[in-house]
Amino acid sequence: MYFAIFVTDKPGMQQARADTVHEFQAWMDDHPDHPGVTVLLGGPTMADDGETMNGGLQVIEAPSLEAARAFDADSPFRKAGVVAESVVARWDWRRGRPG
Numbered sequence: 001m002y003f004a005i006f007v008t009d010k011p012g013m014q015q016a017r018a019d020t021v022h023e024f025q026a027w028m029d030d031h032p033d034h035p036g037v038t039v040l041l042g043g044p045t046m047a048d049d050g051e052t053m054n055g056g057l058q059v060i061e062a063p064s065l066e067a068a069r070a071f072d073a074d075s076p077f078r079k080a081g082v083v084a085e086s087v088v089a090r091w092d093w094r095r096g097r098p099g
Contacts, residue, residue: 002090006057020080034071037062038062
């Protein structure tokens with residue numbers, strides 16, 4: 001099953017995000033506590049100025065909604081207190097799907 005994870009940062013957390021981004025990127029590539037999860041795509045969302053990161057979007061494949069939520073809960077950004085809100089939603093990937 002595919003899931004979209006929409007994340008919104010708390011206001012004023014740009015420095016905490018910058019301090020955590022490398023750990024987050026490494027975790028997206030290697031998350032041994034979540035062997036059933038595959039990260040398919042992702043990246044930060046941007047503020048209106050086009051330069052300031054203010055959240056993110058990831059698309060993952062996971063065996064269940066519970067597994068997707070557990071993966072999201074272990075995010076380094078969440079552990080660093082950067083995240084204000086996170087929504088994990090089942091996603092019906094239609095357009096742009098590889099293969």
